[in-house]
Amino acid sequence: MRFILVRNLKGNEILAQTLFDGYGKILLPAGTKLNVPYVNRIRQSGFYYIYIKDEALDDIKYDRTIVNLKQRTVERLPSLFKNILNKDQKNIKESLYMVNELVSYIIKEGDINTNLYEINKYDNYTYVHCVDTGIMSIFLGRFLGLGVDDLSNLGTAAILHDIGKIQVPEKIINKIGVLEKSEFDEIKRHTIYGYNALKNAGIIEINTLAGVLEHHEKVNGTGYPLGLTGDKINIFAKIISVCDVFTALSANRSYRERFNPNEAYEFILSNINVAFDKDVVDKFKQNFSIYPLGVCVKLSNGIEGFVIKQNKFFPDRPIIRISYDHITKKKICPYELDLLTALDITINSIVG
Template identity: 65%
Template structure:
């Protein structure tokens, strides 16, 4: 598979990875041969990048299991939120079980490299954002050696982190223009709203409650609602804040254009010890990579190629497969450049 910008699609490509809408329903299954109506549908649904089949990159595969788990979690999430809103104490704890399968799979078999993602404009209060943040938090928690029970708890906290936004009016949430001071003050209440909703629904797990109320706190004390700093911020909140910001920046927000994957990544790295905990940012760097598998990049020597393998601990130095001439754009016999051992070459940019 390769990672392709939707606006570059011509109409003869095969979809490499199933596309879902914001509610976990299949928009188009993998294997679909694209045509103009399908491409229009993909555009209307707000996708910027998708995965398409590419024979020369067929070693990059989707992880069907994690896609399945992600889809069923998204599908069941509206129900979880309704249970919490209605304060159905008996069903709330029960509904958290959906995270157990996700945490169990990631803890034992999940490969962070195959957690491939499309980039779409879904806003950050949607179910997709909640589940993406949960998946990423569980991966990050695994790298911090958390036990399986803790990973499940962390995943539940991440899944619920923005539940308080339900209490904020849609006009503010979807506003295209920058928020007024007053509107921003209202948005800033969502961690407390979420905390109260969970308490009222009978959730008494302190780790979950503090993760939800503290997910916008920052280690420099400049977060909200409490303005606490350093180790006063709970561990789960520190993990979730990194994943929340990364996932939100990778998506398109209503009031600005989306970041590219590398820009969102660099934003996190440059904020280690300012906004985020240094140790967690170090783990982020060890485990997540700047350029997703299958994306096309331009090297400092002018050559262009596709990211086919990551090098752990070196997020900006993956293995690149070159299969066309960057000047004539004609096919050539493919070869690979391992940036870990090619010292004088760096990635300059993504190829659009």
């Protein structure tokens, strides 16, 4: 199995995974031989990368459960939003069960190195962004030592963190160009609208509410709506804030190209003690791997190879399999290079 950026597909590859669209419907099943129309469909559906079959990397297996769980959550999220806005308490309880499914999975599998690419597979769909933020927050909460109930409340807050945006006029949300001060003030109010929507719908757990209300606060006090600093900001909000910014940066926006996960990762690190809490970012840094299994990377010594294993706590230093000579461009007997022991070598870029 090999990771490939969609823009590099040639149209003769074989799919190694079933692809679902942003609404949870099967787009193409695993084993499909690609052609140009299929590649166009994949591109139009917003995929940024996929996995294809590659005999030389046959030993790489990836757990797909989280992908399926994510699909199901994305599919069910619109009805949860609707139930909250309609204050339909009975159905809210049922819908929130999906958050518990995610929590159970993440508690069971949380020791694996979570891949930042896996979380950000699609371009930006509103609901996908909510679920991405939710999944990442639950992982991060677990790494920070939160228990089951807290993780469930954190997941709820993270999935619903932007629900207040529904109350902001669409013409402000979609405005291209500079916002007037009054328009920006209205956007900032989505935090308060969200807090009120949850409260009115009977979701009254204090950290869940604070997670939604404070997810745009910054530790240096320049955030909104309250301008809280450091320890005054709720821990759920601190976690959601990192995950929200990371997933938003990794998505395509009309006004800019998406960041690669490694660039978004650097952005998070550079905002420690400015926007983000140091302990939260430290856990983020220790536990999320940047380069996905099966991706081809170019190293600082000019050699290219495939990521075949992660090194826990060192997200930017995986183990690489090298199978051809980069000077003669000929295949060689494959060997493995552990970037944890070859400290003079770094990854320069994804070849994908």
